[in-house]
Amino acid sequence: MPEHDSVLDILFENQEMTEKQKRILEAAVEIFSEKGYSATSTNEIAKKAGVAEGTIFRHYKTKKDLLLSIIAPTMAKFIAPFIIRDFNKVLLSEYQSFEDFLKAVIINRMEFAKRHLPMIKILIQEIPFHPELREQFKDHVLNQVVERFTFIVETYQKKGEIIDMPTQSVIRLTASSILGFVIGKFLIFPESNWDEEEEIERTIQFILRGLSASSKMKG
């Protein structure tokens, strides 16, 4: 939140960028997220950015390069909070219960997703079509998240707060619920007016109950 506070702040950080380059990124994010990467022409981006088409290629060697320069930092920033040093120590000392921890994480990352919605949309839409992005996503996002959360999940499993289940499954179910909310609210029904706070609360409670060890459901 320093000098710039655009939706694109995470793309601008630590970079010397000309005004035009910023405008190109801005336009690209907007159109990519609206029509998809493939259906977007560089001509269109140039027009919206108010620059000559050639200018795009002075800054990004190819159209794909432009896509990557949007997606890569978005992925990086998305998991940034998880890869601080002593992640586990901090968390375990800071949050008393799994519920507290989960709430904090969900709300925090949901804020991030909401703020950077167009980039998240691009990310979700394009990953399936670009193998190298898929690899990057698996290596730098999924694996990192699983790695960081394993200890946390196991800790609360030992405490009996959450059910005995492979960490991967815990994460999958949790992520599904959250992404389901984000995608539904912001991407599928952007115009309908949900009571956002209440829906978030419902989602969190759903996850907590779903993972709770307390009541045996089967028999």
Added chain:
Amino acid sequence: MPEHDSVLDILFENQEMTEKQKRILEAAVEIFSEKGYSATSTNEIAKKAGVAEGTIFRHYKTKKDLLLSIIAPTMAKFIAPFIIRDFNKVLLSEYQSFEDFLKAVIINRMEFAKRHLPMIKILIQEIPFHPELREQFKDHVLNQVVERFTFIVETYQKKGEIIDMPTQSVIRLTASSILGFVIGKFLIFPESNWDEEEEIERTIQFILRGLSASSKMKG
């Protein structure tokens, strides 16, 4: 399920189609699902189908027409089981508990999704970019599903089997969990070998616990 049992059966039903037309659909589904609609050229489809490019346009006025002729029947067939007459009556008489019902639905539709994976993938990928598809999806899929399930959900809510929560939220959370599984297993990690049955069971139990009215989580 009659004479043909291709992955595309649901596209062929009730239609007189020439051999070439079928091959076109087949090729289109495969390439659309691999590279996305926009990134696919009709030339490519023609080549894979082994027909002349002109032949595609004899059967489908435009490339978009071809896309619709894949997506529309897929949406229709996906909700087909829900729009039979006396849906509620049948269900309530057939399944003793919400769990039974939910299991049946999930397993049935998951089978469908698995079988018709490429079409499902196209559906998911393209809906965000085509407003008319989005409308169609809302009107013919979401609304239908919500409508059909409202009575069911309310019934089990009254019985105390599931928590008191707007039907829409129940459906959203349920659908998120299921789609999260399908997308994760088949689209993001097609090569990794999950224990499919066990993961399905975990997903179902997660949903059931998450929706269970039994244990009060918040104090």
Added chain:
Amino acid sequence: MPEHDSVLDILFENQEMTEKQKRILEAAVEIFSEKGYSATSTNEIAKKAGVAEGTIFRHYKTKKDLLLSIIAPTMAKFIAPFIIRDFNKVLLSEYQSFEDFLKAVIINRMEFAKRHLPMIKILIQEIPFHPELREQFKDHVLNQVVERFTFIVETYQKKGEIIDMPTQSVIRLTASSILGFVIGKFLIFPESNWDEEEEIERTIQFILRGLSASSKMKG
């Protein structure tokens, strides 16, 4: 000289070509030879040929392909007379002296070069810049020519009609003199009016004397 007698006949032979394809070749040959391959735009070719730019690429995958489809047959036809069966036998029985033979060859190939001047010009201009063309030229033209002529040259060397010198040098010196004439007359000074027949005769006599074994020049 069958049904077609265009300058391009050697490019059309044995091919089913549409009228437009022929016009494309015609235009390409003309402009390539005037401005060089690199300085020629496909747009320009299309305009001169009276076709849409896309039509070029329906027939030739790339601009380079178009170039090759001009150069390859030209090289092939240029050496065609030399790779008939029993080349040596025919020659030795047909021509009494080396002079007769040389005259026949020179006049014949000079006719060819004159007739197909634009293609020859393209060939000469572009070979230095396309390694694969250079290879093709060495393998399919130079080597073939050297191979075919070795026996002939040796025969006349034994008879004492031509000087004792490596075949390659004999061919180099002969070719230089002929090409020097062709290039000078047709490519460098196309407008000046030489007495063609007399210059050809001078060139031939120059070669014959230059290769004659008779008079010892040194001492």
Added chain:
Amino acid sequence: MPEHDSVLDILFENQEMTEKQKRILEAAVEIFSEKGYSATSTNEIAKKAGVAEGTIFRHYKTKKDLLLSIIAPTMAKFIAPFIIRDFNKVLLSEYQSFEDFLKAVIINRMEFAKRHLPMIKILIQEIPFHPELREQFKDHVLNQVVERFTFIVETYQKKGEIIDMPTQSVIRLTASSILGFVIGKFLIFPESNWDEEEEIERTIQFILRGLSASSKMKG
């Protein structure tokens, strides 16, 4: 031969040039000779020269200007030895026979061509495509050479050392043989290892015999 001994010395002479300007010329010569003028981009030259693209245009108004600044001095230097004052007097007093004279000239200019090969290559390749260069070449090179040599050739013709033939033809045949050697050895087969000295000697003897008046070839 003074302070600088680069291949480009003839381009640098009599000029104040910045280091960067020299590097630009150097890069241009190298790339032009490798890929041809048209196929070379100023960007590429700038990169190889290690300067900004704008710098090229500070020194040469256009890309063509850059080409001319290479070709013009090369042509000038090539004929420089011929346009000294009292050219004929010097020659006739210095060389006893036509053979001596021819040998001296050939070896001297061949040295020049060898040393400045890339420029010679550019010259040969580009002259056909630039009318103004062609004019310059005719006026400042060909005509000069013919003019200077006429008296020499006629002198030796009178002495009976060389055959009776128009000076232009004598020059053409001589030049063809020499250029044929240079182009063959350095441009077409740069990698093959000819016995250079011997081939030069063969070429000279070929020319001398070819031009000799001694033996009447035609009966």
Added chain:
DNA sequence: TATGAATGAGTATTCATTCAT
């Protein structure tokens, strides 16, 4: 003098679509 961001015209090539056969 030198830079390098910026440009707009131009490049080869691809595209969805048409149409005569």
Added chain:
DNA sequence: AATGAATGAATACTCATTCAT
């Protein structure tokens, strides 16, 4: 019903050149 040649608009990208710094 099917072809495939043909199209012209659009595509991503390159070019020589300009200009403010």
